[in-house]
Amino acid sequence: MRDTLRFLLGDERVEIASCDPTLTVLDWLRLDRRMTGSKEGCAEGDCGACTVVVGRLDRGLLRYEAINACIRFLPTLDGCHLLTVEHLKGDDGALHPVQQAMVDCHGSQCGFCTPGFVMSLFALWLNEDSPSVSRIEDALAGNLCRCTGYEPIIAAAQRMYRLGAADRFDRDAVAKRLSELSDAATLSLSGPSGRFLAPATVEGLAEFVITEPQATLVAGATDVGLWVTKGMRRLDPVIYLGRIEALRQIEDRDDDLQIGAMATQTDVRSALAALSPEINELMRRFGGEQVRNAGTIGGNIANGSPIGDLPPVLIALGATLVLRCGGENRIIPLETFFLDYRKQDRRPGEFVEAVIVPKLPADALFHVSKISKRFDEDISAVCGAFLLRIGEDGRVAEARLAYGGMAGIPKRAAVAETALIGRNWDEAAVTAAIAALPKDFTPLSDMRASAQYRLTVAGNLLRRFLIETTQPEVETRVAGLLAEVGHG
Numbered sequence: 001m002r003d004t005l006r007f008l009l010g011d012e013r014v015e016i017a018s019c020d021p022t023l024t025v026l027d028w029l030r031l032d033r034r035m036t037g038s039k040e041g042c043a044e045g046d047c048g049a050c051t052v053v054v055g056r057l058d059r060g061l062l063r064y065e066a067i068n069a070c071i072r073f074l075p076t077l078d079g080c081h082l083l084t085v086e087h088l089k090g091d092d093g094a095l096h097p098v099q100q101a102m103v104d105c106h107g108s109q110c111g112f113c114t115p116g117f118v119m120s121l122f123a124l125w126l127n128e129d130s131p132s133v134s135r136i137e138d139a140l141a142g143n144l145c146r147c148t149g150y151e152p153i154i155a156a157a158q159r160m161y162r163l164g165a166a167d168r169f170d171r172d173a174v175a176k177r178l179s180e181l182s183d184a185a186t187l188s189l190s191g192p193s194g195r196f197l198a199p200a201t202v203e204g205l206a207e208f209v210i211t212e213p214q215a216t217l218v219a220g221a222t223d224v225g226l227w228v229t230k231g232m233r234r235l236d237p238v239i240y241l242g243r244i245e246a247l248r249q250i251e252d253r254d255d256d257l258q259i260g261a262m263a264t265q266t267d268v269r270s271a272l273a274a275l276s277p278e279i280n281e282l283m284r285r286f287g288g289e290q291v292r293n294a295g296t297i298g299g300n301i302a303n304g305s306p307i308g309d310l311p312p313v314l315i316a317l318g319a320t321l322v323l324r325c326g327g328e329n330r331i332i333p334l335e336t337f338f339l340d341y342r343k344q345d346r347r348p349g350e351f352v353e354a355v356i357v358p359k360l361p362a363d364a365l366f367h368v369s370k371i372s373k374r375f376d377e378d379i380s381a382v383c384g385a386f387l388l389r390i391g392e393d394g395r396v397a398e399a400r401l402a403y404g405g406m407a408g409i410p411k412r413a414a415v416a417e418t419a420l421i422g423r424n425w426d427e428a429a430v431t432a433a434i435a436a437l438p439k440d441f442t443p444l445s446d447m448r449a450s451a452q453y454r455l456t457v458a459g460n461l462l463r464r465f466l467i468e469t470t471q472p473e474v475e476t477r478v479a480g481l482l483a484e485v486g487h488g
Helices: 025-032 096-105 116-125 135-138 152-162 169-182 202-211 224-229 265-273 275-285 288-293 297-302 310-317 414-420 427-440 449-468 472-484
Strands: 004-007 012-016 050-056 063-067 081-083 187-191 194-198 215-218 238-240 251-252 256-260 319-323 327-333 338-340 350-358 364-371 382-390 396-403
Touching: 004 169, 050 116, 050 169, 063 081, 063 169, 063 251, 063 449, 081 169, 096 116, 096 152, 096 319, 116 135, 116 152, 116 288, 116 427, 135 152, 152 194, 169 396, 202 238, 238 251, 238 327, 256 265, 265 275, 265 288, 265 297, 265 310, 275 310, 275 364, 297 310, 297 350, 310 364, 310 382, 310 396, 319 427, 382 449, 396 414, 414 427, 427 449
Parallel strands: 004 081, 194 238, 215 238
Antiparallel strands: 004 012, 050 063, 050 081, 187 194, 251 256, 256 350, 319 327, 319 350, 364 382, 382 396
16 A cells, blocks of 8 residues: 655656545646646636646556646546646747747737647647648647637647657656556545545455445546536545556457456547447547547446447447456446436446447448537537348348437437338338337437437438448538538
């Protein structure tokens, strides 16, 4: 057991013996360290003004990622390297190429959002060479600006690579220092507001979940962070899963993928993109880059949100869930895990250990669509994921139609599926399935959409699936038009 939080802040080694479990990185930087470059805009991971870059060892290799400091709890940085906008300039005061490019291209006006943009660009600069404009836009989707219209910032992103590769950060030296901080001891911190527990093994986690039944399990904190910053909730104790390397693993097992609960959405996107380009496109719109770098597949499932983007896809694919209690595992179909709004089939002492995702059969027809008010960084009004298999007689032999946003849980449209089975895959079959949807769902009206809109859209997505799979030339034309107006 270790009772001291240890991480690197720039070149400085920081050790903290007492810390509240939900103290955010942003509050610590601004209030404790008086490092005020990082700003608080939304306090919910939407605007990106608080963006910092965190380096961590991933299977022995140093990996840097942009994250939202406003909803990241400070103790989760144990064994990491934290960089803020204050760390970029050289010892002689010279600007980093990212900062210089922002100056040259007039990428800042009022300046409030600028540090967050700089750090998102810095993460891109660290990890990629000569990214396309589309990739730059993706990297900046989690940063909002009221002044510049983004074009000067995109221009700065292109220019920063032409200003040289000068960097004062020695990755090998940082990796060595982080390896010295790594250990297999459980981190146990206490502060005035409670305790923070971070085991380094699955066995240690399993024991804590049983002995601390009142604890809140935290993965990426992209949802739980808002409980604190917006809901003002006190969480005590917090059990953090992020130090358990085994839970980050993604294993290709020929017929399926086994994905550890702590695999980030960034890594999950890479793995699932190999199954379908449509999943890749869906996950490109999963929050912003900062959210994808922190949020996890296990957290996205375990929080039970009816509008989470990934569960409908996993349900359509026939995914199963590995639940662990003590030394025993229970494997269930993912679709049965969701019982009611925010209620799951998770027994006392159980936690999500992994997700098993079957690969698409060669003869499967597959589609996924997300409908939201904004294209980028928005929550679904309706998300639909569909898998069909057509028999040798040309009739539908299997149908899995999964929706999010249509009920209190992500759910299959069982009646609509029955309406398709045994029929030719054509307009008449889809019309029958659409007519059955009101028997499957009684959606709510809320700020994102009315109930009638949701039902109409849910049916239209099925019709779009038919068009895609029977009239591909139409879908190609539509995709081309959307690309021309910037919505592809």
